[in-house]
Amino acid sequence: MRKLFISADIEGTAGIAHWDETEKSKADYTYFAKQMTREVKAACEGAVRAGIEEILVKDAHDSGRNIDPSALPECASVYRGWARHPFCMMYGLDDSFEGVVFTGYHSAANMNSNPLSHTMDTRNNFVKINGEICSELMINSLTAAYTGVPVYCVSGDRGLCEWIRSVNPNILTVPVSEGYGSGTKGLHPDVAVRRIAETVEKALKQSKRQDCMFPLPKSFNVEINFKDHFLAQSGSFYPGAKQTGPRTVEFYAEDYWDVLCFFHFVL
Secondary structure, eight states: OOEEEEEEOSTTSTTOOSGGGGOTTSTTHHHHHHHHHHHHHHHHHHHHHTTOOEEEEEEOSTTSOOSOGGGSOTTEEEEOSOOOOTTGGGTTOOTTOSEEEEEEEOOOTTOSSOTTOOBSBSSEEEEEETTEEOOHHHHHHHHHHHTTOOEEEEEEEHHHHHHHHHHOTTSEEEEEEEEETTEEEEOOHHHHHHHHHHHHHHHHHHOOGGGGOOOOOSSEEEEEEESSHHHHHHHTTSTTOEEEETTEEEEEESSHHHHHHHHHHHO
């Protein structure tokens, strides 16, 4: 049984430009939740054409209740809500999956390529791993590597797509929007959907598993810089963490699971 894992977010969907478009309580949300669903559906359809028989989708935005499951192929199941597990946006992934695809992903906090740039929430100025600005995509690609599963395709904003191609050019990308200042320029939604389906199919048919592995470091120096100093103070009480500045807490680990547990309780 060929299985694929899809982690889906919303801030990197085609055309999205404002926080009101990400929140269930706002009128602008409905359209972008539908577009998020369409982009996930496209990834599923491309995967099916490539021979994938079973798909697990993690609805990984906010409430975890954004995707319309009825719009997806019957071979796809959706994990909705949150397991309260350190895998977080990757919950359900294990080494039985052939690969991972990310849809709707966005640039990291402290990157200027998406007006909605953030890492996990909006409480921090930046997160770093081994001195590099860390996005949710980086956190979750490392989780994939930790479980021994390759990353085949990423769709989202152009800045994020360029970043992951700089880390591993074998991972195919679909930049569906481009941020500048407080706005974005997005592909026509139908074009975005078509390109996602085509690129996922191509990646799964042509890319080699070993070529699409995200690099997993031997050790991890983690730094979180919070907007509020008291959050750094609070995080410093996590076992092994230390406060290194008024708004900064750091953590060192050799096992990535320990990093995920640190993020689970502090980030």
